[in-house]
Amino acid sequence: MTPLKLLNFQHILTLSVFTGAANGYYFHTWMECIYSSPDLSDMEFIEGLYFNKYPVIKFNSTVGMFEGFSDLGIKTAEMWNNDTAFLQQTMAKVDTYCKPNAEAYEGAIHRKKERPTVKLSSVMPGDGTHPALVKCSAYDFYPQPIKVYWLKDGVPVTSDVTSTEELPNGDWYYQIHTVLEYTPKSAEKISCVVEHASFTRPMIYDWTPPAPEFEWDIQLLFTIESAALLLGIIIATAGFIYFKIKTSRL
Numbered sequence: 001m002t003p004l005k006l007l008n009f010q011h012i013l014t015l016s017v018f019t020g021a022a023n024g025y026y027f028h029t030w031m032e033c034i035y036s037s038p039d040l041s042d043m044e045f046i047e048g049l050y051f052n053k054y055p056v057i058k059f060n061s062t063v064g065m066f067e068g069f070s071d072l073g074i075k076t077a078e079m080w081n082n083d084t085a086f087l088q089q090t091m092a093k094v095d096t097y098c099k100p101n102a103e104a105y106e107g108a109i110h111r112k113k114e115r116p117t118v119k120l121s122s123v124m125p126g127d128g129t130h131p132a133l134v135k136c137s138a139y140d141f142y143p144q145p146i147k148v149y150w151l152k153d154g155v156p157v158t159s160d161v162t163s164t165e166e167l168p169n170g171d172w173y174y175q176i177h178t179v180l181e182y183t184p185k186s187a188e189k190i191s192c193v194v195e196h197a198s199f200t201r202p203m204i205y206d207w208t209p210p211a212p213e214f215e216w217d218i219q220l221l222f223t224i225e226s227a228a229l230l231l232g233i234i235i236a237t238a239g240f241i242y243f244k245i246k247t248s249r250l
């Protein structure tokens with residue numbers, strides 16, 4: 001039995017032999033389980049053995065054989081490939097190592113449910129000529145399936161709605177956005193409804209349109225200025241009268 005085989009049997013992941021304070025020989029091995037099919041049927045087991053970062057031997061379960069890289073690696077691979085029992089044992093890691101770990105991992109993710117953070121915002125306030133646009137955004141939810149729709153006075157809205165897909169954030173979570181186009185009417189209630197596995201019931205978020213922005217116009221400025229001027233005149237007059245009274249008493 002070669003030292004390499006011994007190391008592999010012992011499942012040592014990293015071994016370093018220090019020859020001094022700064023120098024050392026590093027042997028490491030990594031195992032990889034690659035799959036894309038949800039039923040794990042395309043599971044591939046890869047094992048790599050490295051010495052001082054250089055590949056020595058690689059096992060690929062799709063090929064079903066060891067491949068050597070260095071002189072030692074090529075010789076060792078030949079020997080291991082000749083050992084049917086060892087080859088089968090390595091091959092079996094698809095079922096004994098990869099699949100159980102993948103199942104546990106997938107299960108943990110699928111059991112996880114994360115509630116969306118829902119935000120309503122105005123895209124366009126709308127005026128006499130243009131309709132208003134209001135956006136309902138759900139952020140950071142998991143799993144992916146979600147239903148986001150609008151209610152107008154409690155009745156689901158089917159037209160004038162533009163929605164995105166569930167967009168992956170890239171961190172397991174998703175976000176979705178839907179925009180409703182509507183003509184604001186007084187006393188009309190607009191709500192966004194979110195249905196998701198993390199909620200026990202549909203969640204309703206009511207839209208409160210932002211108060212119209214206060215606009216300074218020339219007319220208003222003129223009025224304020226006139227008022228200020230008038231106030232000034234009054235204060236000046238009062239001051240003058242007060243002065244007159246004081247001086248007349250002297």
Ligand SMILES: *[C@@H]1O[C@H](CO)[C@@H](O)[C@H](O)[C@H]1NC(C)=O
Nearest residue numbers: 032034044046060061062063
């Ligand atoms: C394993 O071998 C198969 C068949 O040659 C190949 O398609 C695949 O890319 C290899 N996997 C890796 C990780 O090298």
Ligand SMILES: *[C@@H]1O[C@H](CO)[C@@H](O)[C@H](O)[C@H]1NC(C)=O
Nearest residue numbers: 075077078079080081082083
């Ligand atoms: C592979 O096995 C055959 C038959 O058992 C043997 O003759 C040959 O020397 C072996 N090769 C290596 C590299 O061990």
